[in-house]
């Protein structure tokens with residue numbers, strides 16, 4: 001136990017000093033494993049982690065879904081999505097903010113990452129909200145919160161990583177995210193309505209568009225809807241596995257980009273290269289975490305933690321609440337990917353031992369991570385907004401996010417107490 | 432940034448290509464390779480599924496070649512990620528270091544990262560040698576697994592070099608800015 | 611006497627037959643025969659992917675490992691004798707014959723470098739299992755173009771030679787590909803069916819008399835870890851390994867095969883046996899496998915024909 005705690009302490013020290021996550025976790029994991037088992041085995045273990053996980057079939061969904069999102073974005077469909085949502089509800093009070101939420105949900109349906117969703121929407125939606133004199137606190141919070149839908153509405157990078165680490169079906173996790181994702185959209189819309197009800201000047205209405213123009217905007221987004229339907233519908237009715245769906249989705253996006261975006265060889269190369277680099281970044285972090293996890297494994301910490309928690313004699317739900325509280329605290333200061341990778345080996349066996357469903361727990365984890373993404377002081381999505389709106393102080397962004405964090409917590413509570421919302425769709429798949 | 436047809440994600444995570452012409456060429460060559468393999472992996476999955484449904488003839492090797500392609504893409508992209516400083520950090524107190532302190536800190540980190548890469552190079556080479564000596568192959572196409580592992584050996588060695596090169600470039604910029 | 615704890619890597623899901631009915635009982639026997647001086651402790655989670663188990667032992671990442679030889683195609687060739695068609699049916703006869711043939715013919719070829727080999731043993735024979743839509747595979751024509759989920763090793767070759775299509779997905783995805791109709795059926799021993807909850811999906815199971823295919827497992831120790839035991843204890847560990855372990859594993863798997871067959875029967879699976887014409891067709895199409903195995907053995911300076919004859923004689927002796 002002391003060895004593990006020292007390990008965690010050293011890890012945080014390296015991270016705070018600015019060492020990349022992948023290397024910090026790999027170094028501490030290696031040293032810890034070397035001290036516990038031996039230097040040579042530690043080296044062999046590290047090389048094997050690298051080899052096994054890079055040549056992994058199921059992890060190939062990562063580059064393929066990232067590619068799909070990048071191609072769709074290139075084709076200009078993310079802007080189309082925003083314009084269509086805007087045509088629909090932009091003329092209402094807070095309408096542009098609500099349109100941002102809808103468009104984020106739509107883009108989340110083809111992108112696996114929250115950061116990509118927030119980054120895309122911030123470049124598209126923030127300028128027009130500024131034009132209509134939206135308060136920066138509302139517009140920035142809307143983009144940050146909407147962006148979190150990226151990992152809950154399938155496809156989702158976080159679900160792939162959770163599924164890989166816990167051997168839970170990625171296809172079922174994807175299905176399980178749909179209802180909570182739709183709830184997320186509705187709850188965020190409610191949060192926007194609340195803000196403009198309290199302070200109408202925060203989100204003035206835009207002009208109402210004539211119906212002909214509205215319909216024309218709506219027609220622009222059929223391709224994205226069709227692609228989502230094919231990819232997720234195909235998984236749902238059993239046409240193909242998650243990995244195959246990713247390949248189909250990317251190919252579909254490729255075709256859309258060819259026809260709609262005038263895909264030149266140069267741009268295609270840029271998209272492919274960036275997708276490959278994003279994949280390598282994600283995989284490097286995953287490898288580091290797995291090396292660290294093997295140190296935790298041989299240190300005997302998992303059994304010790306399980307023993308300690310059992311010693312507290314909490315009810316199963318007591319344990320879940322304790323874990324959620326722990327995750328939210330951790331998520332407010334820590335990177336979300338690292339948080340998942342570090343804690344899953346510790347907590348997953350414990351939660352399964354209490355008889356909870358692995359799919360349900362996966363969705364709970366994803367939602368806790370969503371909160372972490374927008375929870376100050378360290379919320380990655382908030383920083384992305386900050387990078388786009390350099391003249392807005394972080395405190396303004398923090399102030400605006402509060403209603404959205406509150407609806408997130410309400411939604412999480414709903415999911416915890418009504419697991420059916422998560423399990424309804426995936427349970428249909430097996431029969 | 433207009434955000435309509437040009438993708439922010441595409442634009443933003445490009446980072447800075449290496450200054451040294453040899454490394455610049457290596458970076459470009461690796462990324463052309465990674466991109467081509469990624470595109471091939473995408474098309475292969477599509478053809479495999481289409482073949483299964485429309486011609487009752489899936490490719491058969493799609494599973495194992497996806498594994499090979501996945502490893503190849505990441506190996507080839509790793510040096511580029513390293514030289515462009517794209518590895519994910521937590522971004523907590525990074526900006527509390529300034530001037531010479533920052534350069535020193537970056538030097539220590541770059542050295543540690545490079546040592547990591549070179550050590551993995553050595554250990555992966557041992558694994559690759561083992562694949563070769565045992566004659567390990569994929570099950571359908573009998574493609575030698577060792578080839579991919581040797582590619583990884585080269586990729587990690589190049590990544591280590593790239594990390595050091597990126598640091599040297601940083602030092603040059605710092606000292607150049609002062610004189 | 612000092613106690614030595616050996617860390618055994620565990621990559622199998624909780625409750626898996628290999629773990630509960632083979633590895634744990636064997637570990638208990640080791641502890642008992644060494645009067646508690648040698649203790650085997652399982653890891654909380656796996657330290658490496660399934661195909662890397664042999665390497666985990668070589669590198670000392672774990673002291674003991676268990677794995678499937680076929681997960682690393684091309685690496686181990688001789689034990690493939692037990693995976694060939696028509697060499698035996700039950701796990702016990704295949705496993706014991708395999709160990710004896712290993713001692714008599716294969717050991718000198720020194721295939722298992724870098725570890726102390728404690729045992730190799732085989733599954734009971736696999737069967738041709740199909741779902742509702744595909745119907746029972748009772749002749750070679752019905753086999754043509756059928757898509758079977760297959761594991762690693764020789765079974766892929768068996769399936770292709772018979773005219774089937776390999777759907778090679780991880781074992782955990784078998785349910786998914788069967789229920790979704792991505793695969794028409796699967797080739798498995800009975801014992802594996804309930805562990806993937808496949809009973810409701812398998813409507814027909816056709817047995818190939820004489821043995822269809824199998825896959826071989828190994829148990830290996832890291833040489834340095836093994837050297838930590840006193841020579842006396844090493845001998846004692848060996849006495850409950852080798853043929854003893856082969857018999858233990860064989861019996862456990864045969865028992866599980868019967869239990870699983872009963873479960874499948876209760877779930878409505880129809881059991882059939884391949885008729886003479888079908889068997890003849892299978893023999894003809896798979897004949898090349900035996901030839902190529904004999905050839906490979908020859909390259910390793912092993913008289914393959916004699917080994918096969920010896921192997922079959924051992925199986926016959928146990929009938």
Ligand code: NA
Nearest residue numbers: 108111150155
């Ligand atoms: Na998504």
Ligand code: NA
Nearest residue numbers: 331332372378
């Ligand atoms: Na956070």
